[in-house]
Amino acid sequence: MYSTFIFDLDGTIIDSEMIGLSALQSTLKEQGIEKSLDELRFSLGIPGLTTLEVLNIADIPTTLETWMEKEKPLMRNVPIFEGMIDVVSQLPKTGIVTSQTIEEMNNSFYLLNIDHLFDSVVCASDTVKHKPHPEPLEKGIEQLGCSSHEAIFIGDSIYDMECAKSAGVDFGLALWGAKTIKGFQNADYILEHPKDILNLLHLNQ
Incomplete structure (x- = not known):
């Protein structure tokens, strides 16, 4: 078939999904944005850029870079x-x-x-x-x-x-x-x- x-x-x-969600949650918290992991689950399956656009983040390039940097050491051993x-x-x-x-x-x-x-x-x-x-x-x-x-x-x-x-x-x-x-x-x-x-x-x- x-x-x-x-x-x-x-x-x-x-x-890998909890790694990505936790890194995103930590990144947002540094900007004073408090989100639960459940509130961020919508991001699973779409690009990070799209996620930050949905969240109306002001400085998307810097936020995306920070998010990826937080993910990087954890994803190496995913x-x-x-x-x-x-x-x-x-x-x-x-x-x-x-x-x-x-x-x-x-x-x-x-x-x-x-x-x-x-x-x-x-x-x-x-x-x-x-x-x-x-x-x-x-x-x-x-x-x-x-x-x-x-x-x-x-x-x-x-x-x-x-x-x-x-x-x-x-x-x-x-x-x-x-x-x-x-x-x-x-x-x-x-x-x-x-x-x-x-x-x-x-x-x-």
């Missing part, structure tokens, strides 16, 4: 979700579509030495528009040389699902990252553990 498996990165491949490497290594064709910029990727993903497992990587620096717009996923599909019907996008955020639906791609919810099915009624699959992805592969047989 699926020849191509495309993944979000944060909260899907790597367990954990990979248990079982994920084994699962990805069994898939026929794989890609990543992430809202991280290339700078963020260099400080996290590319230090993990798992990039060889993926045939395509699309980050926020590669497109003009970002999730939930379909452009990043469409670019990934183009690079992977498949049709939208041959691919499935696996992610943990509403933005991931909206991106998939807009691109005409089936969506699998990474429940290990999302922690809830609320708001994901339109997901094609609810995946409780990374190993559940292999059940989608078996649909091909």
Whole structure:
């Protein structure tokens, strides 16, 4: 059924979301802005620049730099979700579509030495528009040389699902990252553990 498996990165491949949220919360606190982690969860799945625009931050460049600097030492050792490497290594064709910029990727993903497992990587620096717009996923599909019907996008955020639906791609919810099915009624699959992805592969047989 699926020849191509495309993944979000944060909260899907790597367990990084609390790192990003905590670093953002600390950055805002230095500016006198008090936000709970729950209040900042909307930022999961969209670029940092977009997050700061939503928060109406006055000095976005400086704030973004501070946020990234707080993240950097923690992201160097970001954990990979248990079982994920084994699962990805069994898939026929794989890609990543992430809202991280290339700078963020260099400080996290590319230090993990798992990039060889993926045939395509699309980050926020590669497109003009970002999730939930379909452009990043469409670019990934183009690079992977498949049709939208041959691919499935696996992610943990509403933005991931909206991106998939807009691109005409089936969506699998990474429940290990999302922690809830609320708001994901339109997901094609609810995946409780990374190993559940292999059940989608078996649909091909």
